[in-house]
Amino acid sequence: MLIADAGRFALQAIISHRLRSFLTLLGIAVGIAAVILLTSIGEGVHQFVLKEFTQFGTNVIGVSPGKVKTGGQPPTGIPTTARLLTMEDAESLKQLPHVTGSTPTVWGNSEVENNGRLRRTTIYGVDADFVRVFSAKVQIGSFLPREGAGDSRAFVVLGSKLRKELFGTENPLGARVRIGGLHFRVIGVLAPKGQFLGIDLDDTAYIPAARALELYNREGLMEIQVLYTEGTSSATVASAVKQRLALRHGHEDFTITTQEDMLKTLSNILNILTMAVGALGGISLLVGSVGIVTIMTISVTERTNEIGLLVALGARQRTILGLFLSESVILAVLGGVLGLLLGIGLAQFLHLLMPNFPVHTPWSFALIAVVVSGVIGLLAGVLPAISASRLDPIDALRAE
Amino acid sequence: MSDERLISPDISPLTSSLISLGGINRTFYLGDSQVHALRDVNLTITSGEYIAVMGPSGSGKSTLLNLLGLLDRPDEGSYKLEGRDVTTLDADELAAVRSERIGFIFQSFHLVPRLTAAANIELPLVLSGFPKADRAKRVSQALQEYGLTDRAHHRPNELSGGQRQRVAIARATILRPAVLLADEPTGNLDRSTGEEVVKLLEKLNAQGMTLIVVTHDQALGARARRQIRMEDGGVVSDIVSAK
Numbered sequence: 001m002l003i004a005d006a007g008r009f010a011l012q013a014i015i016s017h018r019l020r021s022f023l024t025l026l027g028i029a030v031g032i033a034a035v036i037l038l039t040s041i042g043e044g045v046h047q048f049v050l051k052e053f054t055q056f057g058t059n060v061i062g063v064s065p066g067k068v069k070t071g072g073q074p075p076t077g078i079p080t081t082a083r084l085l086t087m088e089d090a091e092s093l094k095q096l097p098h099v100t101g102s103t104p105t106v107w108g109n110s111e112v113e114n115n116g117r118l119r120r121t122t123i124y125g126v127d128a129d130f131v132r133v134f135s136a137k138v139q140i141g142s143f144l145p146r147e148g149a150g151d152s153r154a155f156v157v158l159g160s161k162l163r164k165e166l167f168g169t170e171n172p173l174g175a176r177v178r179i180g181g182l183h184f185r186v187i188g189v190l191a192p193k194g195q196f197l198g199i200d201l202d203d204t205a206y207i208p209a210a211r212a213l214e215l216y217n218r219e220g221l222m223e224i225q226v227l228y229t230e231g232t233s234s235a236t237v238a239s240a241v242k243q244r245l246a247l248r249h250g251h252e253d254f255t256i257t258t259q260e261d262m263l264k265t266l267s268n269i270l271n272i273l274t275m276a277v278g279a280l281g282g283i284s285l286l287v288g289s290v291g292i293v294t295i296m297t298i299s300v301t302e303r304t305n306e307i308g309l310l311v312a313l314g315a316r317q318r319t320i321l322g323l324f325l326s327e328s329v330i331l332a333v334l335g336g337v338l339g340l341l342l343g344i345g346l347a348q349f350l351h352l353l354m355p356n357f358p359v360h361t362p363w364s365f366a367l368i369a370v371v372v373s374g375v376i377g378l379l380a381g382v383l384p385a386i387s388a389s390r391l392d393p394i395d396a397l398r399a400e
Numbered sequence: 401m402s403d404e405r406l407i408s409p410d411i412s413p414l415t416s417s418l419i420s421l422g423g424i425n426r427t428f429y430l431g432d433s434q435v436h437a438l439r440d441v442n443l444t445i446t447s448g449e450y451i452a453v454m455g456p457s458g459s460g461k462s463t464l465l466n467l468l469g470l471l472d473r474p475d476e477g478s479y480k481l482e483g484r485d486v487t488t489l490d491a492d493e494l495a496a497v498r499s500e501r502i503g504f505i506f507q508s509f510h511l512v513p514r515l516t517a518a519a520n521i522e523l524p525l526v527l528s529g530f531p532k533a534d535r536a537k538r539v540s541q542a543l544q545e546y547g548l549t550d551r552a553h554h555r556p557n558e559l560s561g562g563q564r565q566r567v568a569i570a571r572a573t574i575l576r577p578a579v580l581l582a583d584e585p586t587g588n589l590d591r592s593t594g595e596e597v598v599k600l601l602e603k604l605n606a607q608g609m610t611l612i613v614v615t616h617d618q619a620l621g622a623r624a625r626r627q628i629r630m631e632d633g634g635v636v637s638d639i640v641s642a643k
């Protein structure tokens with residue numbers, strides 16, 4: 001029997017029970033739609049989160065002191081042999097090939113005061129490279145000047161929100177503010193950057209790292225951020241950074257985290273999440289496939305006579321198996337396609353209702369959905385089709 | 401019934417025999433009881449014969465026909481179809497023989513309800529994988545031969561009993577089988593429609609197709625040149641009337 005004929009024969013059988021077939025394929029459709037919708041949301045969240053993380057640029061490498069697998073301080077009482085990260089370390093990294101900038105970072109919380117207006121906020125100690133490393137923009141004035149490590153002046157650059165809180169509409173440039181116990185002169189304001197995972201990036205103040213060390217009474221930096229040219233492999237730069245610092249420190253007593261590694265890890269976690277919600281939707285798909293098994297079993301019973309006739313007309317067992325299998329596969333694939341449209345439609349509808357809610361349906365999901373529904377049809381149809389092909393033709397012909 | 405003669409079951413091997421059954425036994429087991437549906441049946445059928453199989457209900461007529469049509473296997477005995485031992489064929493080979501050499505006609509027509517008359521007739525061609533273009537020609541020819549052209553696109557439930565049986569006959573003969581097996585083909589038809597159907601079958605026989613009809617109808621049985629009578633699973637008489 002030609003494949004096209006088998007397909008047509010199966011389709012005719014499906015069409016002859018319009019309502020019943022529709023309800024059966026609806027079961028698969030709902031399952032596929034659920035999987036598509038849930039994974040679309042998962043994928044949307046995935047992309048949203050990654051975008052949040054990549055807004056600072058992806059070609060950044062972080063160096064933090066101490067060779068530790070996990071974060072946190074070494075246990076107290078045990079003297080650490082780890083050398084601190086210094087301003088000089090940061091300075092020396094700037095010289096490496098492919099490195100376009102590096103900023104020391106120290107942060108803490110302090111009260112910032114201007115003319116009696118007080119605000120507790122996050123203070124970052126950085127250097128001139130900060131704007132490039134974190135793709136920040138200066139709104140008015142200028143950012144911290146490039147200076148030798150020893151003699152950084154007491155300048156401060158304000159985040160846009162902090163500026164508004166402290167100065168309102170006044171021009172802050174040239175004003176003197178007090179941070180902790182020290183005095184700083186405002187030389188610039190950064191353009192708004194918005195929120196990052198709930199942290200307000202504009203409610204901050206940036207001071208030279210040396211000043212921050214002084215302010216927080218620290219000896220070493222908390223981190224050095226290294227920016228390298230786009231297109232260079234992060235591994236190359238990371239190993240150069242490692243070599244240089246190891247040379248300076250005598251051994252490897254620091255930890256390098258590339259943005260790329262971090263994003264990869266994050267992406268993996270989010271993928272697992274997407275798969276988990278997809279699996280939830282898969283449960284309804286399972287219910288849908290049980291529907292196919294049921295309807296195919298009923299169909300074989302109802303058409304016992306027809307099966308006997310087909311055998312009498314010279315159909316092989318394999319042909320009969322194929323006919324019933326194609327029927328369940330067609331049923332499931334039709335359901336899959338309907339479910340796909342339903343799922344994408346719902347996802348788009350959600351997107352229309354809540355434009356900020358991240359939904360994204362990758363084409364690969366659509367393809368997978370149709371293939372999966374086909375496989376479901378095959379699996380669901382196997383048992384009924386086998387029982388059809390094994391019917392005794394005489395019994396089948398005599399059946400009422 | 402003057403020129404009747406009994407023919408011996410052991411016909412000369414030189415005769416071109418289409419079917420030869422030897423020592424066929426078939427027993428059905430139902431729980432503890434067993435039914436000996438065929439007992440030691442020996443038959444030789446020559447190509448082109450017209451045979452009526454008669455006998456009381458439960459005497460094994462349908463069982464014999466199913467066996468001849470390769471839908472059933474004997475428990476014992478030999479069956480040669482066109483000189484070939486068919487008891488040793490595997491399922492696919494049997495299917496091929498059924499498809500090419502045997503045509504079935506049933507009392508209850510067994511048309512596929514969702515298919516049109518034309519599609520029902522086309523079924524054997526479709527099953528044996530004929531290309532579409534060839535099929536259309538053959539089907540329309542068959543529709544014409546059986547006077548069904550204007551009913552081609554009707555479904556079985558829109559056809560009369562006689563028309564349904566004509567569709568079934570067209571379907572059984574579309575591949576020009578060597579043997580036509582009809583199990584009470586007129587059982588569900590009134591006398592005149594039945595007559596019409598029998599005439600069609602006889603016409604096919606006249607064209608050379610071997611025709612074996614199971615019937616309860618004495619008048620119908622009498623029209624066949626050879627009459628086989630069965631009782632309790634055995635052949636009790638096998639008469640050829642020379643007309």
Ligand SMILES: Nc1ncnc2c1ncn2[C@@H]1O[C@H](COP(=O)(O)OP(=O)(O)OP(=O)(O)O)[C@@H](O)[C@H]1O
Pocket residue numbers: 394395428429430435436437455456457458459460461462463464
């Ligand atoms: N599949 C089966 N399983 C069990 N017993 C069967 C089966 N087929 C036939 N028989 C038995 O074998 C015997 C012969 O049956 P068969 O159908 O050949 O009779 P028949 O001569 O065609 O009768 P009728 O004229 O009523 O159609 C009967 O006793 C029947 O009950």
Ligand SMILES: [Mg+2]
Pocket residue numbers: 461462463583
């Ligand atoms: Mg019978």
